[in-house]
Amino acid sequence: MKSNCCKILSAIVSRLFFGLHGTLMIVFLAAMQENKNYLLMLITIFLLFVEMIITLWKTKKGEWKWFSPMVFIYLCSVLPSIFIMELEFLEIRINMSNTTHHECMDSVHTEYSTEIQALEETLILVLVLGRWLMPKGYMNRDQLCQLLLTYLALGADILDILQLIKETKINTNKPATVVGLCLFSWAILQFTIVLTQTASPKSQITSPVEASPSTNNRTRPATPVCCTTEIWSVIVTVGMQDGPFLIYRVYLATAEGVFNESLTFFVCKNALTVIIEIYRVSIILGRGRCKRKKSQSAAVANQTNNAETEMT
Numbered sequence: 001m002k003s004n005c006c007k008i009l010s011a012i013v014s015r016l017f018f019g020l021h022g023t024l025m026i027v028f029l030a031a032m033q034e035n036k037n038y039l040l041m042l043i044t045i046f047l048l049f050v051e052m053i054i055t056l057w058k059t060k061k062g063e064w065k066w067f068s069p070m071v072f073i074y075l076c077s078v079l080p081s082i083f084i085m086e087l088e089f090l091e092i093r094i095n096m097s098n099t100t101h102h103e104c105m106d107s108v109h110t111e112y113s114t115e116i117q118a119l120e121e122t123l124i125l126v127l128v129l130g131r132w133l134m135p136k137g138y139m140n141r142d143q144l145c146q147l148l149l150t151y152l153a154l155g156a157d158i159l160d161i162l163q164l165i166k167e168t169k170i171n172t173n174k175p176a177t178v179v180g181l182c183l184f185s186w187a188i189l190q191f192t193i194v195l196t197q198t199a200s201p202k203s204q205i206t207s208p209v210e211a212s213p214s215t216n217n218r219t220r221p222a223t224p225v226c227c228t229t230e231i232w233s234v235i236v237t238v239g240m241q242d243g244p245f246l247i248y249r250v251y252l253a254t255a256e257g258v259f260n261e262s263l264t265f266f267v268c269k270n271a272l273t274v275i276i277e278i279y280r281v282s283i284i285l286g287r288g289r290c291k292r293k294k295s296q297s298a299a300v301a302n303q304t305n306n307a308e309t310e311m312t
Helices: 002-033 036-058 069-098 103-133 141-164 174-192 229-254 261-311
Strands: none
Touching (some): 002 036, 002 069, 002 103, 036 069, 103 174, 141 174, 174 229
């Protein structure tokens, strides 16, 4: 009973936390655009609590195992807001660069830019704290700590993209800005995926080397190496962040002439991450081949022993 109360309380508090930040983003968007129609986006905040009822009803742990609908709905409220506001700032910068009479536009730009930047920068902190507050689901405490540390490590790289599109040489370049915002949104979506799940010792499949002939017949085949959590983690890391970010930053440095210390650091970071992840995949695949060879050898040995037993 106590665990159920804690689970429900965690679910409510985490959604209130996400809902508050999402509401602030939408309200700032409506104020900046002077368009109250954007307040209709507050429906997504209401959906957070609809999702909470469904999640608590359908799951035993208070959270889904591999995917977080709550984080997805929250991001559906904040990402469009960031996208629209950054495009508005882009248009203001373009207009300011094309005219000398831009006092009014400049006041609009400076009035909201500081607040919007603060809300954007707190996005990662909200995701980390919200993940901490929400029910652990199928994760243990160690896995939760790993996930939170991973979120913090990813956050600085992702937020740097928003600063990169405001560099002087490309802050009026619409294609570069749109691509940067798309990459930012694409990378943020990886926070909806939980890839720290591991099988418990009781649920791990006994290998043919350790199992007896009687248990070999009852065990299910092992999961293919290409479908393991480790491989999917590499695919997400390289495909949703470091790979696209590396290409984007190298393009800006070579084609657009953008250069600063931050860009140099993150280019090296993205490149090293891609190389290390590829090396990691080779290790995982090699380990899988060794296990298959041992399994095949054990199977042949068992068949030979069975045949000798039948002959005697």
